[in-house]
Amino acid sequence: MDFNATLSFTVTDRFLRYVVIDTQSDPASPTIPSTEKQKDLGRLLVAELLEIGITDAHLDEYGYVYATILANSNKPNIPVICFCSHMDTAPDCSGKDVKPIIHKNYSGGDIILPDDNTQIIKLKDHPDLKNQLGNDIITASGNTLLGADNKAGVAEIMDACYQLMQHPEIKHGAIKILFTPDEEIGHGVDKVNIEKLGAFAAYTIDGESAGNMENETFSADGAKLTIHGISAHPGFAQGKMESAIKIAGQIVAALPDNLSPEHTSDMQGFVHPVDINGHVETATIDFIIRDFEEEKLAAHADIIRQTANEVLKRFPNSTYTLETHEQYRNMKNVLAQNPQIVDHGMEAMKRAGLSPKLCSIRGGTDGSRLSFMGLPTPNIFAGEHAFHSKQEWVSVQDMQKAVETILHLCMVWEEKA
Numbered sequence: 001m002d003f004n005a006t007l008s009f010t011v012t013d014r015f016l017r018y019v020v021i022d023t024q025s026d027p028a029s030p031t032i033p034s035t036e037k038q039k040d041l042g043r044l045l046v047a048e049l050l051e052i053g054i055t056d057a058h059l060d061e062y063g064y065v066y067a068t069i070l071a072n073s074n075k076p077n078i079p080v081i082c083f084c085s086h087m088d089t090a091p092d093c094s095g096k097d098v099k100p101i102i103h104k105n106y107s108g109g110d111i112i113l114p115d116d117n118t119q120i121i122k123l124k125d126h127p128d129l130k131n132q133l134g135n136d137i138i139t140a141s142g143n144t145l146l147g148a149d150n151k152a153g154v155a156e157i158m159d160a161c162y163q164l165m166q167h168p169e170i171k172h173g174a175i176k177i178l179f180t181p182d183e184e185i186g187h188g189v190d191k192v193n194i195e196k197l198g199a200f201a202a203y204t205i206d207g208e209s210a211g212n213m214e215n216e217t218f219s220a221d222g223a224k225l226t227i228h229g230i231s232a233h234p235g236f237a238q239g240k241m242e243s244a245i246k247i248a249g250q251i252v253a254a255l256p257d258n259l260s261p262e263h264t265s266d267m268q269g270f271v272h273p274v275d276i277n278g279h280v281e282t283a284t285i286d287f288i289i290r291d292f293e294e295e296k297l298a299a300h301a302d303i304i305r306q307t308a309n310e311v312l313k314r315f316p317n318s319t320y321t322l323e324t325h326e327q328y329r330n331m332k333n334v335l336a337q338n339p340q341i342v343d344h345g346m347e348a349m350k351r352a353g354l355s356p357k358l359c360s361i362r363g364g365t366d367g368s369r370l371s372f373m374g375l376p377t378p379n380i381f382a383g384e385h386a387f388h389s390k391q392e393w394v395s396v397q398d399m400q401k402a403v404e405t406i407l408h409l410c411m412v413w414e415e416k417a
Contacts, residue, residue: 001170001411003163003352003404010162011399015138015155016100017044019147024095025088025185032191033063033088033181041087041154045179048158052165057177062191063087065179069164071172078173078417082202083160083406084366084377085153086183089145090388099141102396106137113142113390121391128209128385136396148394149387153205154179156382156399160406172410173417178202180366186327188366194373201341203409204367207381210398211354214379215335215342217361217368218269219294220327223287223301225251225308229318231281242315244283248276250311251304252285259303267292267360271300292330292360328364331371331378341376344416348409349380352401380405 021041026034033039042059049057049067057067065087071078089095103111106129111121119142123129129137140146157177164170176199180188183206207214229244252273257263264270269291277284289300301324308320335342342358349356367377383398 003407004400007163007167009159009400009403011155011159011403012396014158015151015399018151018155019098019100022096022098023088023147024091025182027091027185032187034185034187035088038088038181039063042179042181045154045158049161049177052162054161054165063181064192065177066193066196067161067177069161069172069175069177071174072168073171073173073414075173075414075417078414079200080174080176080198081410081413082176082178082197082199082375083157084178084180084202084204084370085157085206085382086150086180086188086366087154088181088184089147089151090149090184092388093145093390094143095145095147098144098147100146101139101141103137103139106132106135108133111137111139111393113139116142116390119390121386121393126385126393131210132395135398137393138396139393140390142390145388145390146392146394148382148384148392150183150206150382150384152384152394152399152402153382156205156402156406159403163403163407164410170407170411171414173414175410183366189369189373192370192373194375197375199375201338202367202370202375202377203345204365204377204379205382205402205406206365206384207379208383208385210381210383210401211349211356212359212381213342213345213349213356214359214361214365216292216332217328217330217364218290218292219297219330220364221289221297221301221324222327223289223304223322223324225285225287225304225320225322227251227278227283227285227318227320229281229283229315241280242318243280244278244318245280247311247315247318248278248283248285251308252276254307254311256303259300269293269296269300271303288327289324290362294329328368329372331368331376334371334376335378338376340416342378344412345378345380345409347412348405351408351412352404354401354405
């Protein structure tokens, strides 16, 4: 079925509506969702789902949107599948007063953003632009991020819902829809109701280049190094003071470069200090530790210990403690138990006219944790690029391909049942 020839896509109009709603999450907030403004988008999505005829669409107290598209196939035992995207945008860059711009019929070269001429989307830095000739590129104006991460995925799922309700000739089983808050701050599925979803498998729509599917993420730990120095009056500190602040600085400076994010790529893991706080007597360094091989996480934590031990040789009266905690794990091990989940995704992309490519994520998605909560969840492209930055962009045509992929995926599960 050639969806591109038969469907009237709504994904672009939806995307332009969604990105102007500020949904930035807040890592310092103790509430769920971390910001109430995320519910503004959630309420709009529920209203649109109800309008197209999905009667159980609702927003819960934690900011999650749930909905169900009932099966229209007579085949028995079609597995229930779920499509998921997150509504929040990253705290790294402002998502307030976003002004989306459509650059029609991209002809190549750099894209200069009008509200800040220093923000240039350079062809040499964004190789996927070479695949966008003749396409329509959407950017922000230069003062904010765009929000394609992950409002492109939200818009694509919403358009797919609209098409499924409008075109009963697209046969499918029951489809569950889930939109989450707080994914960008690591809490995207903290309060998700797996039983309410009742799905066999899910797909996050939150990836980059068209045709990419990700079945593997980092495994992730967090770590907190607490340094106990020796405080003294600075006027009488000679031979007494051992500043925890200076110790922290020396530990960070002594970490091996070859284990840092800026010096690693592909399947290499890293140790990354993300926050330092303290005073003379006590200081803390928060780390994130990442690797595709779970067993290497402990070895990376040992690097922090070894570095701290070496530095503290120069501060004989000071001590430290290191605490680690699990954040998420590589979803590949879960997905391998049901290979048809990934296989059906790859088949759907082929049917959409793409050349599917299986990739690994140097990060995590809601799917990482969902997989270990009993809902195996690989990640499918949404077309988003340069996420978390003012140079974020997505193409109209890639978003349409994502809609086609979702529709084909629904059909593949029905056919294979």
